[in-house]
Structures are given as C-alpha cells and as structure tokens.
Amino acid sequence: MNKKGFASDNNSGVHPEIMIALTEANKGHTVAYGDDAYTREARKAIQHHLGERADPYFVFLGTGANVLGIGALSSSFHSVICAETAHIQEDECGAPEKFNGIKLLPVETDDGKIRVEGIEPHVKGIGFEHHSQPRIISITQATELGTVYKPEEIKEIAEYAHQNGIYVHMDGARIANAAASLNVSLREITTDAGVDILSFGGTKNGLMYGEAVVFLNAQAPDEFKFIRKQGMQLASKMRFISAQFLRYLSSDLWYQTAQHANEMARLLAEEAEKVPGIEVTQKVEANGVFARVPRDIIPRLQEEFFFYIWDEPQSVVRWMTSFDTTEQEIYDFVGLIRRLVDKG
Numbered sequence: 001m002n003k004k005g006f007a008s009d010n011n012s013g014v015h016p017e018i019m020i021a022l023t024e025a026n027k028g029h030t031v032a033y034g035d036d037a038y039t040r041e042a043r044k045a046i047q048h049h050l051g052e053r054a055d056p057y058f059v060f061l062g063t064g065a066n067v068l069g070i071g072a073l074s075s076s077f078h079s080v081i082c083a084e085t086a087h088i089q090e091d092e093c094g095a096p097e098k099f100n101g102i103k104l105l106p107v108e109t110d111d112g113k114i115r116v117e118g119i120e121p122h123v124k125g126i127g128f129e130h131h132s133q134p135r136i137i138s139i140t141q142a143t144e145l146g147t148v149y150k151p152e153e154i155k156e157i158a159e160y161a162h163q164n165g166i167y168v169h170m171d172g173a174r175i176a177n178a179a180a181s182l183n184v185s186l187r188e189i190t191t192d193a194g195v196d197i198l199s200f201g202g203t204k205n206g207l208m209y210g211e212a213v214v215f216l217n218a219q220a221p222d223e224f225k226f227i228r229k230q231g232m233q234l235a236s237k238m239r240f241i242s243a244q245f246l247r248y249l250s251s252d253l254w255y256q257t258a259q260h261a262n263e264m265a266r267l268l269a270e271e272a273e274k275v276p277g278i279e280v281t282q283k284v285e286a287n288g289v290f291a292r293v294p295r296d297i298i299p300r301l302q303e304e305f306f307f308y309i310w311d312e313p314q315s316v317v318r319w320m321t322s323f324d325t326t327e328q329e330i331y332d333f334v335g336l337i338r339r340l341v342d343k344g
C-alpha cells in the first residue's frame with residue numbers, strides 16, 4: 001500500500017462514497033457531453049447550495065475552471081488582481097495569461113489573503129487606453145496558506161470591486177474546507193457575499209476528479225459553452241463528474257470530509273508546536289499547516305512522510321491533511337519529529 005504523507009490533499013484517493021456513486025453511474029449508456037440526468041441533477045444540487053441563479057458548468061481541473069471562468073468575464077486587454085501566492089499566479093504555469101491574454105496583478109500578502117488596501121493601488125488607469133483594464137479580483141477560499149476569508153471580508157472586497165465595475169472570482173478549490181472552518185453554508189461565502197464567479201472544487205475533498213465553473217452574481221456569456229469546448233474542458237463522459245458532485249452535495253458528505261481534514265490539521269499543528277523548535281507560521285483555519293522546522297531533520301522526515309518544502313530559505317514546510325488522514329498518522333508523524341529533534 002502507498003504510505004500516506006502530508007504532501008497534498010490531491011495525494012489522497014477517492015472517498016468510498018464517491019467510488020460507489022461512480023460505480024452506480026457506470027451502468028448502461030447515457031447521452032454524452034452533459035445532456036444526461038446525472039448532470040441535470042448535479043446542477044440542481046449546486047443550485048440548492050449556491051442559490052437558484054447559480055449556473056454551473058462541469059470541468060476536469062481546477063486550473064481549467066480558473067482559466068475558463070476568468071476568460072468568460074474578460075478580454076485580453078484586462079487585468080486580474082490576485083494575491084502573490086494565488087494558484088493562478090504561482091502554480092498554473094501561466095495558463096490564465098496564455099489562454100486569456102490577461103495580465104495578472106499580484107498583491108503582496110503575509111497570510112494568503114488580500115484586502116482592499118492592497119487591491120486599491122492596482123485599480124487605476126480605468127478608461128486610459130495605455131493601461132490594462134482591471135476587470136476581476138480573484139480570491140482563493142481557503143487560501144494557499146491555509147487561511148480563510150470570513151464572509152464580511154469577502155463582502156468588503158466585493159463591494160469595492162462592484163463600485164469600480166470589477167467582478168469577483170473565487171478560486172474555491174478548497175471551498176468546502178473554508179465553509180466547514182467557518183461553520184457557514186457554501187452560499188454565505190459565495191453568492192451572498194457578492195462573489196460573481198466560482199471555481200468550485202471537488203478533487204481535493206474526496207472526488208476522483210471534477211470541478212465546476214459556477215456563475216453566481218454574473219451571468220454566463222451565451223458563448224460559454226463554446227469557450228469550455230475550445231478550452232478542452234468539455235467531458236464527453238460528463239456523467240462521471242456529475243455523479244460525483246451529486247453524491248458529494250446531496251448529503252453532508254462535503255462538509256464532513258472537509259471538517260475532518262480541518263480537524264486533522266488543527267491536531268497536527270497543536271501537537272507539532274509542542275515539540276521545541278517547531279513554529280507554526282500561519283493560522284490553521286483549513287487543512288494546511290505551515291511550520292518552520294529545523295532544516296537538518298526535513299530530509300529524514302520526508303523519507304517517512306512525504307511533504308513539500310514551502311519556503312526553502314526560511315525552512316518553512318507545508319503539511320496538508322485530507323479527508324482520510326487519521327489521528328494515529330498525526331501522532332506517528334509528530335512522534336518522528338520529536339525523535340529527530342531530540343537526536344539533533
């Protein structure tokens with residue numbers, strides 16, 4: 001069996017309930033490309049959580065959701081304001097720029113969140129033809145640093161954005177973790193907070209694959225179906241994405257899995273901080289722990305429990321927990337940290 005580590009929630013497998021849903025959907029023939037009952041029901045399930053006006057389009061990848069969502073609301077002369085740590089800025093190999101031609105404007109951040117004071121300096125040159133035109137503010141929920149925007153923080157950004165004719169995009173690859181952390185509904189941190197378009201994640205929280213671009217307060221352009229097809233994200237066997245979302249959202253599965261992953265991160269941070277020399281560097285609000293760790297123990301730790309170094313010069317590592325992380329794994333991992341620190 002592959003040993004579990006703390007590298008990524010993407011390293012976990014598929015939640016057993018989702019596997020059952022996939023198997024159940026694997027019967028007979030159904031019309032391809034989304035004209036099927038699973039997709040219709042999954043769209044309704046998303047509307048149940050995000051509001052009647054929510055207009056979802058299923059895609060394969062988070063990067064695909066971000067690229068297509070941003071592309072739907074922008075032209076190549078537009079700019080997108082985001083955190084310097086945002087996945088669209090750091091980890092999508094320039095895909096949002098390449099496919100949409102837009103310019104990303106990164107905002108400095110210590111905790112993964114951006115705020116109006118950091119955004120404001122980029123909102124300039126509106127109507128000035130020499131300047132790329134600010135069109136979208138993109139925020140990540142939960143952030144790449146494991147922190148979470150409260151509903152009122154999102155509202156503040158959305159109000160500012162809308163006053164300036166700018167849309168709000170949310171990269172919700174870990175939206176379930178954020179909602180579970182805040183103990184709020186998905187709607188409270190999206191539609192009701194003024195988010196216009198959401199990349200709705202599933203893969204990191206137990207799906208095999210599958211995300212959705214969801215238009216909330218903004219209307220999907222008529223041509224969005226062409227944009228998705230041309231963007232290579234129209235699944236022929238879409239029923240398998242839809243069946244997963246349907247199962248995920250029809251009960252509190254999405255919440256339970258996210259809450260568990262969050263709990264495990266909290267436990268890991270709490271236990272790790274008891275070891276002298278370990279310093280947790282970010283608030284642990286979702287399923288990620290960022291910690292400064294003595295440099296010399298990192299390779300030995302990684303041999304047993306794989307994880308990534310986040311900031312090499314600062315000796316800060318990132319530990320991610322998943323729906324299937326167990327308490328025992330946390331205690332085993334922290335036990336090893338303690339033994340290595342004591343030896344050193």
Ligand SMILES: Cc1ncc(COP(=O)(O)O)c(C=O)c1O
Pocket residue numbers: 061062063064087140143144171173174203
């Ligand atoms: C914040 C965030 N957004 C989006 C993604 C989606 O990435 P992918 O294209 O690998 O599904 C990830 C995955 O690591 C992520 O962490």
